[in-house]
Amino acid sequence: MTKTRTRSKPSAKREAILDAAQRLFLDEGYAATSMDAVAARAGVSKATIYAHFEGKDQLFAAIMHRRCEASFVFATPDDSFDAAKTFTTYGERLLTLLMTPDALALYRVVVAESVRTPELAQAFYDTGPTRGKAAISASVVRLQDRGELVAEVEPMVIADQFIGMLRAETYHRALLGLPVGRPLAETVAAAVQTLLRAYGTR
Template sequence: MSNTALAQKGAEDQSKPSRGRPRDVEKNRAIIDAASRLFLENGFDGTSMDEVAKRAGVSKQTVYSHFSSKEQLFGESIHITIEKYFPDQALQEVRSHTLEADLTAVSMRFAHLLMSQDAMAMHRVLVSAAPRGPELAQIFWEAGPAEMIVKLSAFLKYWVDKGELEIDDLEKAGARLISLLKGKPHFEMEIGLRDSVSDDVLEAHVVDVVKCFIKLYRKS
């Protein structure tokens, strides 16, 4: 299947904040990796640019030459993590493209993200920061989930245009798919009833979600 439909939203990516300086990709990557781990380990307030520099093996000046603030670095670390789970990445693994096969691949990839230990750790970071106001949550939302919904909308539009799905509000349908993918397993992890979700349980959960979603939106 062509990824043309998924690429239609590409122009919107150009409006995103600068993602560091391409002049030194290796250092940029090291800074982001170090920051990502520190944010998960220590939270946003507990992470300093000095610590990021030390963990990345660069100077503090180098960190600031790539990222103007800790907030920008936080947003970029979220974006880099989540973009690996975008639909176009999942579709590269599908050999025979059907609605069911593609939706399952996309859903499975994103479910792995939702149920990951890093996702749970980030949830705790955001919850702990919530009393201070919505600023950090807004950065997180714009850097990751909002773009994921845009990508899902483009993916769903492809199948609407193919005549297999009937969806009036693509963004709402994308958000609904994410909510369905969370379901009981995600809730149990959030409250500490389970540490992880086995591959068998996750696969069965995704199969049920895909069936439910297609039943909701299959064009009659």
């Protein structure tokens, strides 16, 4: 059965703060965006921002978390799915999210600012890549327990290699603003096929 979770409805002010911060981060850059500017754009006081977020890094992490939750990218696929369908589901969700214009723009912000602001890089890594690998790794464990994947390889290694294949040619071309000729479905299918050839037991 597909797992569901009950989510509390986010407050309007919190959503306004996140919307304003995301737009400023994309337009002005992380370092140039002040909490005063976020407050002005969101139409709230700076005290209201700090009531929700301790600092800019937590604010950025919340933006990343919201995007991932909205796309259900880390939601566990149905337990009845076999290995091919499980990885295809994760791959389609993840690559679709990564290829959106805002996701590409946010990643460019992180890369540009990471040396000067390592807390931003850490917030991004913890909220995005770390959570993604953990989610896929949990499904790998389930598939190993069912005998569909070899048990001798660490689940996190399999998850990391799968994500690496998804973030290859198609994603890199999009990140650089170059034309993307290969359909996303083909990239996902090739990654799943390669993974199952390497670690599948059926």
